[in-house]
Amino acid sequence: MKKTYINGVGCISAQKTFDTVFLEEAVYNQNETILSVLAPVYKDFITPTAIRRMAKGVKNGIVASALALKDARLENVDAIITGTGLGCIEDSEKFLKNILDNNEEFLTPTSFIQSTHNTVGAQIALSLQCKGYNFTYVNGAVSFESAILDAKMQIEENEANSILVGGIDENGDYTTSLFKLAGRIKQDGEQPYDVLNPTSTGTVFGEGASFFVLENEKKDTTYAQILDVEIKNTLEENEIETEIITFLNANNLQISDVDAVVFGLNGNITFDSYYTSLAENAFAKTPQLYYKHLSGEYDTASAFALWMASKVIRTQEIPEIIKVNSVEKPAYNTILLYNQLNGKNHSFTLLSK
Amino acid sequence: MEALKEELKNKIITTLNLEDIAIEDIADNDPLFGDGLGLDSIDALELIVILDKDYGIKLVDPKEGKSIFQSIETMAAYISANRTK
Amino acid sequence: MKGVAITGMGIISSIGNSVEENFISLIENKIGITRIENISTVHADVIKVGEIKKTNAELVNELELPEDNNFSRTAMIGAFAAKQAVKNAGITSINEFRTGLISATSVGGMDMTEKHYYDYFKDPELTKYISCHDGGDVADKIAEELGLKGMVTTISTACSSAANSIMLGARLIKNGKLDRVIVGGTDALAKFTINGFKTLMILSDDYNKPFDNNRKGLNLGEAAAYLVLESDEIVEKQNKKVLARVSGYGNANDAFHQTASSENGDGAYLAMKKAFEVSGLKPNEIDYINVHGTATPNNDLSEGRALLRIYEDLKVPDFSSTKPYTGHTLAAAAAIEAIYSVLAIQNSVVYPNLNFETPMEEFDLKPQTSLKMKNIEHVLSNSFGFGGNCSTLIFSKS
Numbered sequence: 001m002k003k004t005y006i007n008g009v010g011c012i013s014a015q016k017t018f019d020t021v022f023l024e025e026a027v028y029n030q031n032e033t034i035l036s037v038l039a040p041v042y043k044d045f046i047t048p049t050a051i052r053r054m055a056k057g058v059k060n061g062i063v064a065s066a067l068a069l070k071d072a073r074l075e076n077v078d079a080i081i082t083g084t085g086l087g088c089i090e091d092s093e094k095f096l097k098n099i100l101d102n103n104e105e106f107l108t109p110t111s112f113i114q115s116t117h118n119t120v121g122a123q124i125a126l127s128l129q130c131k132g133y134n135f136t137y138v139n140g141a142v143s144f145e146s147a148i149l150d151a152k153m154q155i156e157e158n159e160a161n162s163i164l165v166g167g168i169d170e171n172g173d174y175t176t177s178l179f180k181l182a183g184r185i186k187q188d189g190e191q192p193y194d195v196l197n198p199t200s201t202g203t204v205f206g207e208g209a210s211f212f213v214l215e216n217e218k219k220d221t222t223y224a225q226i227l228d229v230e231i232k233n234t235l236e237e238n239e240i241e242t243e244i245i246t247f248l249n250a251n252n253l254q255i256s257d258v259d260a261v262v263f264g265l266n267g268n269i270t271f272d273s274y275y276t277s278l279a280e281n282a283f284a285k286t287p288q289l290y291y292k293h294l295s296g297e298y299d300t301a302s303a304f305a306l307w308m309a310s311k312v313i314r315t316q317e318i319p320e321i322i323k324v325n326s327v328e329k330p331a332y333n334t335i336l337l338y339n340q341l342n343g344k345n346h347s348f349t350l351l352s353k
Numbered sequence: 354m355e356a357l358k359e360e361l362k363n364k365i366i367t368t369l370n371l372e373d374i375a376i377e378d379i380a381d382n383d384p385l386f387g388d389g390l391g392l393d394s395i396d397a398l399e400l401i402v403i404l405d406k407d408y409g410i411k412l413v414d415p416k417e418g419k420s421i422f423q424s425i426e427t428m429a430a431y432i433s434a435n436r437t438k
Numbered sequence: 439m440k441g442v443a444i445t446g447m448g449i450i451s452s453i454g455n456s457v458e459e460n461f462i463s464l465i466e467n468k469i470g471i472t473r474i475e476n477i478s479t480v481h482a483d484v485i486k487v488g489e490i491k492k493t494n495a496e497l498v499n500e501l502e503l504p505e506d507n508n509f510s511r512t513a514m515i516g517a518f519a520a521k522q523a524v525k526n527a528g529i530t531s532i533n534e535f536r537t538g539l540i541s542a543t544s545v546g547g548m549d550m551t552e553k554h555y556y557d558y559f560k561d562p563e564l565t566k567y568i569s570c571h572d573g574g575d576v577a578d579k580i581a582e583e584l585g586l587k588g589m590v591t592t593i594s595t596a597c598s599s600a601a602n603s604i605m606l607g608a609r610l611i612k613n614g615k616l617d618r619v620i621v622g623g624t625d626a627l628a629k630f631t632i633n634g635f636k637t638l639m640i641l642s643d644d645y646n647k648p649f650d651n652n653r654k655g656l657n658l659g660e661a662a663a664y665l666v667l668e669s670d671e672i673v674e675k676q677n678k679k680v681l682a683r684v685s686g687y688g689n690a691n692d693a694f695h696q697t698a699s700s701e702n703g704d705g706a707y708l709a710m711k712k713a714f715e716v717s718g719l720k721p722n723e724i725d726y727i728n729v730h731g732t733a734t735p736n737n738d739l740s741e742g743r744a745l746l747r748i749y750e751d752l753k754v755p756d757f758s759s760t761k762p763y764t765g766h767t768l769a770a771a772a773a774i775e776a777i778y779s780v781l782a783i784q785n786s787v788v789y790p791n792l793n794f795e796t797p798m799e800e801f802d803l804k805p806q807t808s809l810k811m812k813n814i815e816h817v818l819s820n821s822f823g824f825g826g827n828c829s830t831l832i833f834s835k836s
Contacts, residue, residue: 007486048373049391052369052370052756053370065667080691085574085592086571086572090628095634096548096552096555099552099629099630100555104479104480104481104633106402106405106406107636107637108398108402108637109395109637109697112633112634112637113824116544116594117594118594118824118825119825120698121595121825122691122696122826123422123825124697125691126693128693129693130693131690131691131704131705132691133690134690134826134827135593135595135602135606135689137591137593137597138543138573138574138592138593138594139573139577139592140572140575140578142590142591143574144590145832150810153613175571178558178568179568181559181565181568182565182568182569185567209716231589231591233578233587233589234581234582234587235587247785261783299572299574345578345590347556394695395696395697398638399638399640402637414639415639
């Protein structure tokens with residue numbers, strides 16, 4: 001069975017992640033409830049005729065995928081698989097508002113087209129003229145992991161040698177105001193929003209696009225190998241540890257073999273206990289990392305985590321800003337990522353050098 | 354007629370987000386689609402909404418747009434002859 | 439190759455609330471296309487839709503949901519069909535084996551979002567619906583209704599979504615990643631999609647006429663359908679009845695246009711070619727093709743050309759679109775048509791392509807226009823979506 005390697009990465013996020021080495025300029029913003037992407041110069045990547053109708057998510061997706069391809073020194077791929085929680089929500093908002101405000105009259109198709117969830121994957125295919133397999137997953141916090149799992153299967157089944165896999169989400173003003181109303185985003189005026197020492201429910205929200213070129217062979221651009229991915233819809237807090245041990249055992253590993261664990265801590269006091277009980281017990285002697293204080297929480301924020309873990313394995317260094325504890329290891333060869341949102345949609349991803 | 358043409362050029366540039374194009378770049382007889390301005394079928398649907406919303410002209414079949422939207426010239430002529438507002 | 443076993447099916451559409459009702463409608467030419475009743479829209483007198491004639495309140499009742507539930511209509515009809523499928527497969531203990539749910543939707547909970555959009559800030563009782571907007575919420579709800587705890591995900595590739603969920607499910611079984619998987623899709627009618635398709639000017643004001651020279655566009659519909667796929671080990675161990683098998687599948691991208699299909703149907707051609715490779719079947723072994731056949735000028739021309747390319751000098755087998763019965767049910771379309779394909783195999787029948795009168799001038803292709811009885815070993819089903827997403831499934835007699 002062929003192995004799956006991460007051979008190129010590209011990341012657009014709330015941090016400088018597209019023209020830097022590795023988070024050396026990262027800023028931990030504890031004063032905002034919503035983090036926006038630091039936008040690249042889109043026109044360096046996309047022609048004016050193509051860009052004029054593109055939603056923010058599409059633009060970020062196209063740039064992130066172009067960066068990943070360049071990083072892997074590839075021109076094209078055999079397949080494109082994306083994950084997104086809400087798709088291009090700004091265009092969904094725009095189209096819906098037009099329907100309601102204009103009483104269903106004088107509507108134009110552009111924002112409707114952009115609001116389709118698979119529009120990012122489709123427009124990357126269009127720009128690369130890639131006629132291969134093209135899937136889009138939309139299942140909350142496991143949208144991106146579904147894409148990774150599918151890509152890994154494609155490579156194992158010999159269906160594709162190279163695959164672009166990405167997670168994309170964008171902020172929409174009205175939607176974030178609704179999320180604040182529903183308590184999903186933290187309330188204004190309660191800063192500092194400290195992810196490791198939270199005092200309230202809800203999270204600081206964010207957006208971003210992270211893409212990866214996965215291939216079936218090791219190259220000199222290789223960051224890491226993806227050993228395994230698992231998705232579980234429902235797990236009780238007291239089932240997590242057993243689930244992780246079973247997952248590691250299936251890959252002939254123990255907790256002590258894990259050189260670093262990446263938690264999806266998001267500063268929500270109601271659900272961060274899923275991670276903190278692991279942090280205090282099973283993984284007490286393991287270097288622990290976190291990232292949502294830099295990326296913000298969004299359905300595909302875990303793609304930012306995969307970008308980060310890939311960089312750790314490549315550079316063998318962990319920037320201070322992502323450390324949860326002070327435990328160190330001589331080498332970072334095996335990394336486990338665990339994420340969940342509101343106690344649902346759990347995912348485990350295992351990387352090795 | 355000249356004023357209408359100017360108005361249409363303006364509308365096309367803003368509605369279709371043609372950021373890098375100025376009014377002077379569009380000649381009255383330049384083809385709007387294909388080799389000319391490079392508009393496509395989605396733009397055609399946007400233009401159909403302009404006809405409806407701003408000039409009270411309703412097209413039922415998108416194919417009708419083909420001859421109307423050849424150029425600013427043909428578009429202006431069609432609008433002057435058929436406008437209801 | 440043998441293909442992955444289908445052991446259960448469940449469906450709700452405008453032509454019936456069960457597999458049996460749907461089949462009766464198909465063979466008795468009972469169509470589900472009517473004026474819209476459950477949604478208030480300014481287009482109500484112009485458009486025709488394939489609407490499930492159950493109100494949300496009736497669905498809440500039948501599903502026995504608590505009063506404070508926050509189910510979107512999409513989730514309700516999805517849960518309705520998925521429960522039927524699980525029951526039909528004789529599953530009593532859902533987590534007994536490694537069981538997954540691969541759902542599909544394009545609108546998700548949009549029906550609630552559009553209903554309450556501006557009222558959320560006025561009425562605190564509505565807040566619960568905010569979280570049901572996103573596509574994944576539908577699958578989460580269905581999983582909860584089924585008590586399913588394992589792998590749950592959702593595919594959204596516009597109108598080919600459910601074909602892709604069936605494809606992924608079959609691959610997960612073949613790969614040994616799951617023992618059992620519930621696959622399918624659900625989409626409720628929404629103002630959002632009605633107006634979206636309207637802006638693309640591909641909605642017909644009449645009954646849709648697939649592959650007819652004078653076709654004017656599609657009728658939208660709503661539906662949900664799920665199938666249960668199981669590994670051969672379980673089928674053997676539990677001596678399960680296999681309804682049919684998923685023997686081939688293929689997905690390709692047309693990479694031509696954001697919404698339209700290419701003139702020569704590249705994506706469709708590649709998807710069908712791939713499905714034949716996976717199944718090991720040859721085109722002439724197909725007895726019936728359930729075409730995508732949306733009745734838009736663009737789709738039927740592109741799909742027809744792709745069929746002619748696949749069949750080269752051979753005769754294209756009996757084909758029909760069932761969309762004149764149900765309308766185009768978007769992310770559920772491939773799932774309801776998968777069930778119709780299985781029923782065609784089980785009952786040795788080709789459904790008529792209703793409303794067809796005049797062959798298209800571009801080629802010599804005529805769909806089957808009346809009910810035809812004949813032995814059917816293999817059915818090919820096409821589904822294509824925006825973004826050039828083209829999928830083909832092949833179903834075979836077990």
